[in-house]
Amino acid sequence: MVWGVDTLTGKDIEIAADMVVLAQAMRPSTGAQDWPRSSSWPWTRTASWPKPIQAAAGRERDVGMFLAGAAQAPKDIPEAVAQASGAASKAVTILSQDRLFHSPTVAKVISNLCTGCGMCVAVCPYDALALKDGKVTVNEVLCEGCGTCTATCLRSAIQVKNLTQNQVAEMINACLGG
Numbered sequence: 001m002v003w004g005v006d007t008l009t010g011k012d013i014e015i016a017a018d019m020v021v022l023a024q025a026m027r028p029s030t031g032a033q034d035w036p037r038s039s040s041w042p043w044t045r046t047a048s049w050p051k052p053i054q055a056a057a058g059r060e061r062d063v064g065m066f067l068a069g070a071a072q073a074p075k076d077i078p079e080a081v082a083q084a085s086g087a088a089s090k091a092v093t094i095l096s097q098d099r100l101f102h103s104p105t106v107a108k109v110i111s112n113l114c115t116g117c118g119m120c121v122a123v124c125p126y127d128a129l130a131l132k133d134g135k136v137t138v139n140e141v142l143c144e145g146c147g148t149c150t151a152t153c154l155r156s157a158i159q160v161k162n163l164t165q166n167q168v169a170e171m172i173n174a175c176l177g178g
């Protein structure tokens with residue numbers, strides 16, 4: 001006897017069965033390990049909200065890649081098909097343009113404050129930072145303006161344009177009526 005719940009109707013169900021076959025566990029392919037880093041999540045990982053199909057860019061070659069279906073996690077066919085349609089639309093949007101545009105909200109280094117410690121380079125999830133001649137440099141094409149580097153730098157030597165620490169503080173003050 002199998003007891004369960006029909007999740008569509010919310011009703012308890014009871015089935016007298018001669019044999020019960022359980023779905024086997026799914027594991028990500030070994031290729032998923034080569035995808036975006038810094039996560040204990042074994043499947044491929046998407047960028048944070050609102051980019052549900054855009055791959056988190058752990059390396060330069062991942063930028064512009066989109067994920068769909070069971071590459072991301074176990075999921076059913078309708079969800080996989082919907083996600084695949086979204087991924088294809090995103091890819092067409094890029095491929096159909098003569099020029100690509102990028103948000104100007106990217107990191108900027110205040111060179112005279114930077115000691116070249118490399119902490120920001122290590123944490124950037126988009127591999128947009130590199131050390132050159134003892135200072136950090138920003139690859140503005142790769143930078144997604146996430147602000148992780150800003151939160152990491154102990155010297156406030158790297159800030160996101162138009163979203164500097166002072167500007168954020170002012171916004172918080174304004175919200176709090178200060």
Ligand code: SF4
Pocket residue numbers: 109113114115116117118119120121135136152153154155156157158
């Ligand atoms: S963490 Fe700050 S000081 Fe260190 S390399 Fe990055 S910007 Fe420079």
Ligand code: SF4
Pocket residue numbers: 106107123124125126127128129138142143144145146147148149150160
């Ligand atoms: S804001 Fe900083 S951490 Fe985020 S992508 Fe740009 S360089 Fe990397």
